Structures are given as C-alpha cells and as structure tokens.
Amino acid sequence: MEGLVRCPANHVPLTPISFLERSAKVYRDATSVVYGDVKYTWSETQERCRRVASALSRLGISRGDVVATLAPNVPAVYELHFAVPMAGAILCTLNARHDSSMVSTLLKHSRAKVIFVDCQLLEVARRASDLFNKAETEPPVLVLISESDGSVPQHPSGISEYEGLVASGSSDFEVQRPHSEWDPISINYTSGTTSQPKGVVYSHRGAYLNSIATFLLHGMGSMPVYLWTVPMFHCNGWCLTWGVAAQGGTNVCLRKVSPKGIFDSIARHNVTHMGAAPTVLNMIVNMADSRRPLPRKVEVLTGGSPPPPQILLKMEELGFSVSHLYGLTETYGPGTYCAWKPEWDSLPSDQRSSIKA
Amino acid sequence: MEGLVRCPANHVPLTPISFLERSAKVYRDATSVVYGDVKYTWSETQERCRRVASALSRLGISRGDVVATLAPNVPAVYELHFAVPMAGAILCTLNARHDSSMVSTLLKHSRAKVIFVDCQLLEVARRASDLFNKAETEPPVLVLISESDGSVPQHPSGISEYEGLVASGSSDFEVQRPHSEWDPISINYTSGTTSQPKGVVYSHRGAYLNSIATFLLHGMGSMPVYLWTVPMFHCNGWCLTWGVAAQGGTNVCLRKVSPKGIFDSIARHNVTHMGAAPTVLNMIVNMADSRRPLPRKVEVLTGGSPPPPQILLKMEELGFSVSHLYGLTETYGPGTYCAWKPEWDSLPSDQRSSIKA
Known part of the structure; x- marks a missing residue:
C-alpha cells in the first residue's frame, strides 16, 4: 500500500x-574502526567506502541491486553498510552460521548480484554457488574478504579480493543518494528456525530514525x-x-565472541558500550579465568528474555552496567518507521513491536 | 516549490x-516542569496539554489556525508548545520585549486568532489589540496567563484565564495529529533589528529532527x-x-534571568544543562555576590560570537562546562530540514546555515 506525501x-x-559524511568532517581524525592491529579514522572510512562503492559500480552494481555478505563482525562488513547504499544498492547481510543450502536459497530469493565472503566461509559460499542452476540463474559474483593482516589466503584465481576493490576504486566516486528516503537500504532475513527465513526490508528513513533511537536507548553520547x-x-x-557513525564513535570489531576477546578488547580500547545476548552474559560471568579489571564502567545492552538477577549482580560486580531492552514499543516509539512487509509476523515479538511502533 | 514523495x-x-506521548508513558511520574513552587510530572503535563488543546478547539481554533503567545519562560508557554499543535494549530511565540505596535503588526501578519499573554504584559497586548481596525480585522482573543501562585491579577472581566482553560478543557480530547509531517507547527519571527521582522515556518518534521539534533549537540542524555x-x-x-520532552527531562522555568535566579535554580533543582547568551555568561561571571558552589557540573551551551577566554576560564572555575555553538552546518547536518521560506535570508548566519544544512 503506497501513498503520496506533499513535501x-x-x-x-x-x-x-549522512552520518558517515558528518563524522568524516566533525570526527575526521578520530578512530572509526579498530580490529586487531588495523585501525582507521572516520575520514579514512569515508574514503574506503567511497572506493568500494566505486568498485561496486564498476562491477555493474546500480540502483536497486542487492549486494550480500557472509561474514562475521570484520571491518569490511562495517564498511559495506555504507559502501553498498553509496552505490545506490541494497545490503543483504546473511547469517554467517547458515549452511550452503540456506545461503543458496537466500541468494536466489534476494537476487543478490555480488556476495562478499569471509575467508573462513569461502567453501560455504562456493558450495552455495554450485547449487545454482546456472542455465537459469547466474550465481552472484564472489568477493573474498581476507583476514585483516593482509595475507590473502589460497583461493582460486578469478576471485576478487576486498582490499583489491578498495585499492582499485575511485575516491572521486559520486555517491548515489536515494531518490526517496523510502527507498530500501537493506534486506534482513529472519533466522528461519520455524520456517523458511523471511525477508524484511529497511528503508533509508527507517534506518536513519532507528539508528538514532537505538543509540539514544543505549545511552550513547558523543564518541x-x-x-x-x-x-x-x-x-x-x-x-x-549506522548509529555509531552518527555519534562519531569507535567500532571495535571482533571476529569471534569469547570472554578473553571481550576483556582484552575492553582493556585495550577503553570500551564504553557493548551489546550482549543473554548467552554472552553467561559466558562473561562463568569464565572467570579471562576476567580482568575494567578500565571504566561498560554499558551493556542485553535483549531477549530478562537475565536472571544473579547474572546481573555478577555483571555489576565485574564493573558492567546492564540494561535490559524493555518496552521497545515505547522506547523506539517516536522514531521507528520502516518500509513495511507482511513478513514482519515471523520476527521475534520485541522486534515486531519495535518495528510496528 | 512543492513535490510529491511516494511513501x-x-x-x-x-x-x-510523539515526544510528549512517549514521556508521559516512559517518564510518567518524573518531573516535567518546575517553576517556583509549581511542579508537574510528565503525565500531568500531557493531561494539561490535552485539556488546553480541547479548550482551544472550543474557542474555535482548528487545523491551520495560528495561536500566539506574548510571555517569558513560564510553564504555560512550555505547555503551549504541545497544546497548540495538539489542537492542529500553529504556534507563534512573539518576543516578549516587543512594543504594542510591533505586537499588533505581527498579530495581523500571522493572522493569530488567539493570543496568550503574561499578566505583566497585559497592557502591551491590550494596546496592540486597540491598534486593530476592528471594522477590517478582529483582533485575536486574549487569554491571560496569571502568575503561578494562582492569584489572578486584576483584569477586565470577559478575558479568559489560562488555568481556567486547563480546568474547562476535556482530558478525553482527541489529539489532532498533522496530516503530513510537512505541515507547519510554528512560526518564528526574526528580531526585526534591520527591517520588519520576517516569519519563518517550522514543520512538524523539521521540529522533530531539529529537537533531536539540538539535544544531541547539547550532550543531553536521558532525563x-x-x-x-x-x-x-x-x-x-x-x-x-520539544527536545527536553524527547529525553524525559525536567524544564526549570524562570520568569527573569538574573544571577541569583540562575544560582538558586541550579542549587535547588540540580540543573544539568542550560543555554546562555554571551551576556548571560558575563552576568554570571561578574556578579560575584550571587555565586554559590554548584552541586554538580553544569553544561552550558552558548551561541553567537565565541566568549572571550577569560570568561570561559572563570565559568570553568565556577563549575560550569561551556560549549560554544560552532559549525552548525556540521552539527545539525544530518537532521535539519524545515519547511523552507525565502525569508531565511534575514536570519543570523548561524541559524541560516543550520537551517540550510
């Protein structure tokens, strides 16, 4: 159902x-992304994203095309949240735990033209490609995301590599802004535990407003x-x-969630905020050998069912301040309007209510 | 110039x-407005605003009508920022320092149908009404805002009083939401130092986005x-x-800006944030007899030309943290789109760039 608004x-x-454009000005030399020994500033991130958008454009990606990822929380996935929309395209981040069959199904359903694949998931993606009936549908172009030390792992020739795209792209690329704020920016598939995953489309407007609502909910100030x-x-x-970019913050990327990884990152980068599923809270509380004193209080936002009081208590003792996502209807209330799809219904209820609010 | 957007x-x-609606839920019993011994919670403020909107509706105000104010920072003016739009109408807050002639001119220009007048400015407003050629144009209905102790000063019979409207209004009033977010919410007149004041129209959308941009700029967290x-x-x-409502904060109202009033309010209400023109900074720094220790650091946002370093230094010594409004183009950047009028040009340049951004 569509309408028209006079404006x-x-x-x-x-x-x-616009969040990236602003941070590249206001927080130009502040750290945008850190991952192991890799570190970028906001102006570098903008430059890299522009180059990737340019490279995507040269690969034939244009307005309305879908670009997928199959990767954990590495810097490339962060950058693609801007680079793909900057090429006018729609980002589809696939769950890195999906098997080849599911990846293949979702690539077909989303009609992705390019997929960025983490080096550790290359085989999953290649098998997913093999499941395409190539007489009917061409599988998406595969781009490898190497590990951040720059060493490109063994891979068949003819596959592009992410840093190669960054290097080859033009920093003069003219960003393709949406024609309308209701244009899609991303497709998110539900987990598919009860049936086939369903696709949910986010608009530029919905993403903009939700980003602000979420960092406000999380109590994130500047930087x-x-x-x-x-x-x-x-x-x-x-x-x-997008929200961390809006506040000129630093994104500490972590390939694998482990208590040691968490405590090391907090100590090394002076982390102020993190999200954590209840299982991650359990992990932190129960694996005492990785614990170390926190340099400062860390705000933790947890979702799903409320954590048991003893977990909360132990987290507080460790120096974390845990907030539970409650009443998203209210907290998202003023700012959440995404392009709507009937497939909402299969989303978890807290997401459903936050999106409907 | 208008266009159409598909949505x-x-x-x-x-x-x-929606900020008020959310705060009345999420911050229901928290203090919304405080002024002398008067204190309201967010749910009370919502109720009072709904009643005033209802009373305005009964006075004949409907969608698109203009409602003016001529008053300093008293609670009624705060409430009218919500009550007037909730009646579907447009708020026009006149500068309380204008003389009768200017008030009359602006009432005619804005075609205000009702004007809320502070008890100390009643004579200015009545003389402004007298300047109407009543054969041509009916002056707006005048509503008196009494001093907050509830004592209604001597005034001619036949003039309504603000608290009377609150009492007579219905709390079941159905809020008139804008048909489009581009509908006007307020008209602001420029100061008119160089020529006749010009009217600038804010849209609901512009006000919503600017509110968020401003409280973020001001580093205002929750409450x-x-x-x-x-x-x-x-x-x-x-x-x-609107921005303080979005964050569920407390509005400390002050009829008259004086160093004593400022220091007393800070001590009594544990103020976290305030705005201040450079003259107010001078006032604070130079009138030592009113100074007293601050209960906590107070964030001060100052605008206009940068304050001299010695003023900043003294303010810091007193326990204030002063931020200067700089580069509004950038800081408002991502969020500022008001309905546009060619009269922008007469605005001060910082406002102009913030609005254009």
Whole structure:
C-alpha cells in the first residue's frame, strides 16, 4: 500500500549515509574502526567506502541491486553498510552460521548480484554457488574478504579480493543518494528456525530514525567506543552500524565472541558500550579465568528474555552496567518507521513491536 | 516549490507531539516542569496539554489556525508548545520585549486568532489589540496567563484565564495529529533589528529532527534538568522545548534571568544543562555576590560570537562546562530540514546555515 506525501521539492532525504559524511568532517581524525592491529579514522572510512562503492559500480552494481555478505563482525562488513547504499544498492547481510543450502536459497530469493565472503566461509559460499542452476540463474559474483593482516589466503584465481576493490576504486566516486528516503537500504532475513527465513526490508528513513533511537536507548553520547559482540548481520546490528557513525564513535570489531576477546578488547580500547545476548552474559560471568579489571564502567545492552538477577549482580560486580531492552514499543516509539512487509509476523515479538511502533 | 514523495500509505508522520506521548508513558511520574513552587510530572503535563488543546478547539481554533503567545519562560508557554499543535494549530511565540505596535503588526501578519499573554504584559497586548481596525480585522482573543501562585491579577472581566482553560478543557480530547509531517507547527519571527521582522515556518518534521539534533549537540542524555535562561520565544528555544520532552527531562522555568535566579535554580533543582547568551555568561561571571558552589557540573551551551577566554576560564572555575555553538552546518547536518521560506535570508548566519544544512 503506497501513498503520496506533499513535501518541499528540494528536501534532502533522510539516509544514514549522512552520518558517515558528518563524522568524516566533525570526527575526521578520530578512530572509526579498530580490529586487531588495523585501525582507521572516520575520514579514512569515508574514503574506503567511497572506493568500494566505486568498485561496486564498476562491477555493474546500480540502483536497486542487492549486494550480500557472509561474514562475521570484520571491518569490511562495517564498511559495506555504507559502501553498498553509496552505490545506490541494497545490503543483504546473511547469517554467517547458515549452511550452503540456506545461503543458496537466500541468494536466489534476494537476487543478490555480488556476495562478499569471509575467508573462513569461502567453501560455504562456493558450495552455495554450485547449487545454482546456472542455465537459469547466474550465481552472484564472489568477493573474498581476507583476514585483516593482509595475507590473502589460497583461493582460486578469478576471485576478487576486498582490499583489491578498495585499492582499485575511485575516491572521486559520486555517491548515489536515494531518490526517496523510502527507498530500501537493506534486506534482513529472519533466522528461519520455524520456517523458511523471511525477508524484511529497511528503508533509508527507517534506518536513519532507528539508528538514532537505538543509540539514544543505549545511552550513547558523543564518541562512544562500541564493542561488536552482537552480529552486524542481525538487523544491521540493531542499526548501530549506522548509529555509531552518527555519534562519531569507535567500532571495535571482533571476529569471534569469547570472554578473553571481550576483556582484552575492553582493556585495550577503553570500551564504553557493548551489546550482549543473554548467552554472552553467561559466558562473561562463568569464565572467570579471562576476567580482568575494567578500565571504566561498560554499558551493556542485553535483549531477549530478562537475565536472571544473579547474572546481573555478577555483571555489576565485574564493573558492567546492564540494561535490559524493555518496552521497545515505547522506547523506539517516536522514531521507528520502516518500509513495511507482511513478513514482519515471523520476527521475534520485541522486534515486531519495535518495528510496528 | 512543492513535490510529491511516494511513501507507505499508513506511515506515521514525524511530530514532536510523539515526544510528549512517549514521556508521559516512559517518564510518567518524573518531573516535567518546575517553576517556583509549581511542579508537574510528565503525565500531568500531557493531561494539561490535552485539556488546553480541547479548550482551544472550543474557542474555535482548528487545523491551520495560528495561536500566539506574548510571555517569558513560564510553564504555560512550555505547555503551549504541545497544546497548540495538539489542537492542529500553529504556534507563534512573539518576543516578549516587543512594543504594542510591533505586537499588533505581527498579530495581523500571522493572522493569530488567539493570543496568550503574561499578566505583566497585559497592557502591551491590550494596546496592540486597540491598534486593530476592528471594522477590517478582529483582533485575536486574549487569554491571560496569571502568575503561578494562582492569584489572578486584576483584569477586565470577559478575558479568559489560562488555568481556567486547563480546568474547562476535556482530558478525553482527541489529539489532532498533522496530516503530513510537512505541515507547519510554528512560526518564528526574526528580531526585526534591520527591517520588519520576517516569519519563518517550522514543520512538524523539521521540529522533530531539529529537537533531536539540538539535544544531541547539547550532550543531553536521558532525563536532563534544563534551566530555561534562553527564551522559548526565540526559535522555540532552539527546539529544546520539544527536545527536553524527547529525553524525559525536567524544564526549570524562570520568569527573569538574573544571577541569583540562575544560582538558586541550579542549587535547588540540580540543573544539568542550560543555554546562555554571551551576556548571560558575563552576568554570571561578574556578579560575584550571587555565586554559590554548584552541586554538580553544569553544561552550558552558548551561541553567537565565541566568549572571550577569560570568561570561559572563570565559568570553568565556577563549575560550569561551556560549549560554544560552532559549525552548525556540521552539527545539525544530518537532521535539519524545515519547511523552507525565502525569508531565511534575514536570519543570523548561524541559524541560516543550520537551517540550510
């Protein structure tokens, strides 16, 4: 169901792309992304995203095309949250735990033209490609995301590599802003535990407003240091992929969630905020050998069912301040309007209510 | 120049009215407004605003009508920032320092149908009414805002009084939400130092986005305590009238800005944030006899030309943390799109760039 709204002809559509543009000015030399020994500033991130958008454009990607990822929380996935929309395209972050069959199904359903694949998931993606009936449908172009030390693992010739795209892209690329803020920016598939995954489309406007709602909910002031323990491929990291850019924060990327990884990252980067599923809270509390004193209080936002009081208590003792996502209807209330799809119904109820609010 | 945007037919327009609705749920029993011994909670403020909207409706105000105010920072003016739009109408807050002639001119220009007048400005408003050629144009209905102790000063019979409207209004009133987020919510007149004041129209969308941009700029987290030293009648208090509601904060109202009033309010209400023109900073720094220790650091946002270093230094010594409004193009950047009028040009340059951004 569509309608028309009368508006000033020259208005600028709301889009998270503007968050990156602003941070590249206001927080130019502040750290945007850190991952192991890799570190970028906001102006570098903008430059890299523009180059990737340019490279995507040269690969034939244009307005409305879908670009997929199959990867954990590595810097490339963060950058693609901007680079793909900047090429006018739609980002589809697949769950990195899916098997080849599911990946193949979702690539077909989304009609992805390119897929960015983490080096550790290359075989899953290649088998997914093999499941295409190539007489009917061409599988998407595969781009490898190497590990961040720059060593490109063994892979068949003819496959592009992410850093190669960054290097080959033009930094003068003209960003393709959405024609309307209601244009799609991403497709998120539900987990598919009860049936086939369903696709949910986010608009530029919905992503913009949700990003703000989420960082406000999370109590993130200017320049937070956010530890990525929740997957970016899950609802675009609750829109915090874009939200951290809006506040000029630092994204601490983590390939694998482990207590040691969490405590090391917190100590090394002075983390201020993190998200955590209840299982991650259990992991932190129960694996005492990795614990170490926190340099400062860390705000933790947890979702799903409320954590048991003893877990909360132990977390507080360790120096974390845990907030539970409650009443998203209210907390998202003023700002959440995504392009709507009837497939909402299969989403978890808290997401459903947050999206409907 | 108008255009049309394709959008979901059932989308909910962005409007600051939703900030009040949310705070009345999430921050129900928290203090919304405090002024002398008067104190309201967010649920009370919502109830009072609904009643005033109802009373305005009974006075004949309907969608698109203009309702003016001529008053300093008293609670009624705060409430009217919600009550007037909730009646579908447009708020026009006149500068409380204007003389009768200017007030009359602006009432005619804005075609205000009702004007809410502070008890100390009644004579100005009555003389402004007398300047109407009543054969041609009926002057607006005058509603008196009494002093908050409830004592209604001597005034001619036949003039309604604000608290009377609150009492007579219905709390079941159905809020008139804007049909489109581009509908006007307020008209602000420029100061008119160089020529006749020009009217600038804010849209519901612009007000919503500007409110968020401004409280983010001001570093306001959840539940700030905001001291109203900058006039609400000036650009709707930089949209912080609505912005404080968005964050469930407390509005500390102050009829008259004086160092004693400022220090007393800070001590009594544990103020976290305030705005201040450079003259107010001078006032604070130079009138030592009113100074007293601050209970906590107070964030001060100052605008206009940068304050001299010695003023900043003294303010810091007193326990204030002063931020200067710089580069509004950038800081408002991602979120500022108001309905546009060619009269922008007469605005001060910082406002102009913030609005254009």
